[in-house]
Amino acid sequence: SFANVCIYRLPRQESVVWPGSHCPHCAAPIAWYDNIPLLSFVLLRGRCRRCAAPISWRYPVVEALTAALFVQSIAAFGPSLRAVQSMVLGTLLIIVFFVDLDHFIIPNRVTYPGTVVGLLFTAALSGWRPAAGAAATAAALGGAFVLINVVSARLLGEEGMGLGDAKLAAMIGAFLGWPNGAVAILLGVFLGGAVGVCLLALRLKGRREHIPFGPALAAGALGAMWWGPGLLHWYLGRVML
Numbered sequence: 001s002f003a004n005v006c007i008y009r010l011p012r013q014e015s016v017v018w019p020g021s022h023c024p025h026c027a028a029p030i031a032w033y034d035n036i037p038l039l040s041f042v043l044l045r046g047r048c049r050r051c052a053a054p055i056s057w058r059y060p061v062v063e064a065l066t067a068a069l070f071v072q073s074i075a076a077f078g079p080s081l082r083a084v085q086s087m088v089l090g091t092l093l094i095i096v097f098f099v100d101l102d103h104f105i106i107p108n109r110v111t112y113p114g115t116v117v118g119l120l121f122t123a124a125l126s127g128w129r130p131a132a133g134a135a136a137t138a139a140a141l142g143g144a145f146v147l148i149n150v151v152s153a154r155l156l157g158e159e160g161m162g163l164g165d166a167k168l169a170a171m172i173g174a175f176l177g178w179p180n181g182a183v184a185i186l187l188g189v190f191l192g193g194a195v196g197v198c199l200l201a202l203r204l205k206g207r208r209e210h211i212p213f214g215p216a217l218a219a220g221a222l223g224a225m226w227w228g229p230g231l232l233h234w235y236l237g238r239v240m241l
Helices: 002-012 039-043 058-077 081-103 110-128 129-155 163-176 180-201 214-239
Strands: none
Touching: 002 058, 002 081, 002 110, 039 058, 058 081, 058 214, 081 110, 081 163, 081 214, 110 129, 110 163, 129 163, 129 180, 129 214, 163 214, 180 214
């Protein structure tokens, strides 16, 4: 799938268009019939047709997640432009999730064009005034992360988060606007904190080890995209009791 191509090539500064899909072990081109999501992996029994090298389980996992994303988008929004927006943002978030998990980076080649595309979707769906609001949300969320970095560097002598996280927050804000963009960040903070505590408790990570925050932000954005208004209503109802 295209998401798998991006996950593999973007951290290596390779083109996602050329050359075509090929085996990372023997460099043999992959024929179209060996590149059908999920089905080809099963038919090939998880091995390259040419050299028989094992194919990473990451590939069918990403393909299954992408398929589930598309199904959920249609279920949530029906056959509409909003469903397409959901699919595009979800695909970008899947790419970010795995690249940051593996390499501790969030590629600018995802967040920069993603922010522009997010604003265009908002304009097409709601008009230019809401798009301007989404741009302000993107700037506010990205700026908040930059501010956290500055304060952390001054007080602790090290950055609290990478600038890639700030750019990702801005992209999420461009797609989701206010208040769903803020809901996405809050969900990401909660999920990231919960995962971090679990990793420390299980001694899978040390206190000084870096834990990528991009996957948590990506998961939070998916949750906010589909269930943001309901989550916000539930939270405000609890707070006001």
